[in-house]
Amino acid sequence: MLKRTFLTTAAVALAMAATGGAALAQEKTKVGFVYVGPIGDGGWTHEHDVGRRAVEEEFGDKVETVYVENVPEGPDAERVMTQMALDGADLIFTTSFGYMDPTINVAKKFPDVKFEHATGYKTAENVGTYSARFYEGRAVQGLIAGEMTESNIIGYIGSYPIPEVIRGINSAYIHAKKVNPDVEFKIVWAFTWFDPAKEADAAKVLIEQGADVILQHTDSTAPQAAAEAAGNVYTFGQASDMAEFAPKPRISSIIDNWAPYYIEQVKAVMDGTWKSEQTWDGIGPGMVGIGEITDAVPAEVKEEALALKDRIASGEYHPFTGPLKKQDGSDWLAEGETADDGTLLGMNFFVEGIEGEIPQ
Amino acid sequence: MDLSAINPVLLIASLMVAATPILLAGIGELVVERAGVLNLGVEGMMITGAICGFAIAVNTGSPALGFVAAAGGGALLSLLFALLTQYALANQVASGLALTLFGLGLSSLLGQGYVGIKPPPTDRLDIPVLTDLPVVGRILFGHDLMVYFGIALVALVWAFLKYTRAGLILRAVGESHDAAHALGYKVKRIRVMAIMFGGACAGLGGAYISLVRVPQWTEGMTAGAGWIALALVVFASWKPWRVLIGAYLFGGVTVLQLNLQAAGLAIPVEYLSMSPYLITILVLVIMSADKSRAPASLGRIFHASQ
Known part of the structure; x- marks a missing residue:
């Protein structure tokens, strides 16, 4: 000018x-x-x-x-x-x-x-x-998902196979497994952050294959709509509260603040x-918020989830606390050991129990 | 890997749903191109149709009215393209691209108040006995009307182009607008009508995404479907039934690859993700090994004085 x-x-x-x-x-x-x-x-x-x-x-x-x-x-x-x-x-x-x-x-x-x-x-x-x-929020989400699933199949819509997304999958899986040892994760990679039609398709496929809880790491509300149409399927708001889908299918959410x-x-x-x-x-300083857990979740599960949230917020508990093994069975964290930020930031492996490979 | 988790009946049923938006948009664009006009604004018309249909369906509570409004909205937007290219003689490629950009902007403006709203559900066809038949019932008789409308439209367009005089004239305009003009046919009028038909079809395709397939309104929700429809017309060598095959193939492999991923197939996900594009192109290219070619006047500007 x-x-x-x-x-x-x-x-x-x-x-x-x-x-x-x-x-x-x-x-x-x-x-x-x-x-x-x-x-x-x-x-x-x-x-x-x-x-x-x-x-x-x-x-x-x-x-x-x-x-x-x-x-x-x-x-x-x-x-x-x-x-x-x-x-x-x-x-x-x-x-x-x-x-x-x-x-x-x-x-x-x-x-x-x-x-x-x-x-x-x-x-x-x-x-x-x-x-x-976000993985702190995923831990709470995983716990609720593990408690809520009837079919023991939890569907997960991944976006890109980057550390942030992999951390979320691992954290959710670890905490779902803790409350429900039979739980199984089915993971679909959408290779997009935002494509409502594709996200809806992915959610439908997971539901058709038996998943009754859908976790998403993509940005639109399309999977929520797909879950609502399918009926007895639970979802969680991703990044935003997505409260318009509460009290069901959306039973809680991770809110980025x-x-x-x-x-x-x-x-x-x-x-x-x-x-x-x-x-x-994370949750402590308020950058990650947990959206309201709706009444579709039994009171004791809600209590358990909120307790976990509080323990994470206070720093008393780290979502990646040993003993934990990697997917290939090799040791990762010993009893009581917690993951350091460096490993978490570059995380490129699944923990033991998750099936499927990470696209490289 | 657990392939038994994939239910072939559900797979085919969802394939038909996944294919319908690009099928509708593709068959409309096919008519436009057979009339000798290249309209790259399919994406823009689809998304405009998506929000027009969504808004009307929400406000009236009737998905049927929504679809009518979507067709109207798409046709209206395409009229802008028709004015630019047929009367102002603007370049078709540039006008088409501009139409896409305009449509994307217009739709997000129109959609401001519609984020997070649920549309009224579109009814599925429910014929007593037939829909309850095992296997075929769910595949053939369990969809909403638009799925059948898409297939019927392909048949109609095919019959129109092949057997009717009007279809012959439309093709003549697309092959040689000068000759058609010399014979006394109104080249511009015919092309404007073809463009509006294409716009209406694209609008329907867009509304199918916002009212049935997703169903909700999000900005930019067509996410490239219009471009796939455009490519489909070319690879289908401008033949209606091949557009149907291409659309179903694309929709089918898209759904199948997600199913295979969820079932834990040991093929790298990247290959699965690109497979819908690769397989569709490959099949259609092999099929177009015959002497099919583009309409001769495709993309050329017509003016009676030249």
């Missing part, structure tokens, strides 16, 4: 415009958000947008937010981020695992812009990462105190 002003007006006018523009830019902190799905997906992206709106509400005129929806994970993402940086964004949140390398690449070109990448593991001077310990984190980071950028960090918070 300044360039255009320079071309069309006198040098004096330019000087005035420049000071005016700079003053404006200082007043407003511009924050960009890159979304993998539409904000109306009712799940993952929806919750990030709730966080974005919370930032706007918190800072009012002092902040300007921009977002782009449906950005494919790949070169397109780099283009979108570059554009945001060129448009003067001070801080950019990239909200999907597949944006990891694009974020790092773009961050190199714009050292003055801060980047926050969700669920990844690569950082740089101006790139921080943040994620939630990004707002406090987003507000904190925007504040840090405003104050000039932002630095690259790896944030990974």
Whole structure:
């Protein structure tokens, strides 16, 4: 914009415009958000947008937010981020695992812009990462699922075989198995974060093959609708509460609560105190919420689930506590030992008892 | 691996449901292309149909009215394409792509108030005796009407193109619009009608996703089905029955691969995931080894003065 002003007006006018523009830019902190799905997906992206709106509400005129929806994970993402940086964004949140390398690449070109990448593991001077310990919520979910299943078959719709998803499967399985030793997991990989028709198909297939509890790690509410149509099938809200499907099929949910984190980071950028960090918070700090457990769940199961939630929140219990073996039967964690974050962040194996291979 | 977990009857039944959206959109696009027009806006018309149908079905409580509205919405949007390409003589590829982008945006605008709402259920056909027959009952007589409508539409389009005079004229317009014009046929009018038919079919296909297959409204929910329908027409060498085969094959392998995954088949999931595309293309390419080719005037702009 300044360039255009320079071309069309006198040098004096330019000087005035420049000071005016700079003053404006200082007043407003511009924050960009890159979304993998539409904000109306009712799940993952929806919750990030709730966080974005919370930032706007918190800072009012002092902040300007921009977002782009449906950005494919790949070169397109780099283009979108570059554009945001060129448009003067001070801080950019990239909200999907597949944006990891694009974020790092773009961050190199714009050292003055801060980047926050969700669920990844690569950082740089101006790139921080943040994620939630969804596996803590999965533990609670697994417990309820193990108690609720009659057929002892639990269906799991995976998105991509990345550590975050594998952690969730393992955590849910371990805790379902604890309360129900006969439980079996059937896993379908959808290879998409968001495709309602495909997610619905996957849910239907799992139900046809006997599953009466469906866990999903994809973003839309389609599996909930499929479960509702099928009748006696239970589901859990993913990323968002999905309360419109309560009290049945949705009997509880994992809610991502990004707002406090987003507000904190925007504040840090405003104050000039932002630095690259790896944030990974769970139920305790409130980044992962457990949605209301409905009355479709027996009272004692609900109590048991809430107790587990409290023990995880207080740090008394870690969902990955030994003795645990890997799928191939080799030892992983000894009695009482808990998994370290490094292993969890790079988790690429199933625990003992889960059938099927992880696509490599 | 436990293949016995897969129930072939349910598999075939869900295959027919999975195939119906692309079948409807594909057969509509086939008529458009046989008239010599390449409309790449199928995805946009589908998603517009999906929300139009959904909104009307929710507001009136009648899925049937929803489907009518979906056809209307798709046709209306395609009219925009018709105006651009037939009267303003705009480039068809660019206009079609623009139509897809426009449709995606328009649908999310229209759909603002419909996220998280449940549509009225679409009734399944329930003929006493017949639906209760073992095996065939569930496969043949247990669906909603749109599944049969899709198949009937294929038969109708086939008969129309092959046996009727109007069909012959439509094909003539698609093969050589200059010759058709010289014979006194209204090239533009015929093409506009074909485009609207294609739009209506795409709208129905979209509404089938939002009202039956998923069933709910989510932004961007067609997720590429329109592009698959477009590809299907080409690989089916512009022949109606082959579109049906292609759609069922695609729907079938899609459902089958999910079933195989759930049953724990020891084939890497990546191969299973790509299999619907590969197998459909392969089969249709082999089938089109005969001398079938695209309509000669496909994608060319017609103006009476040239």
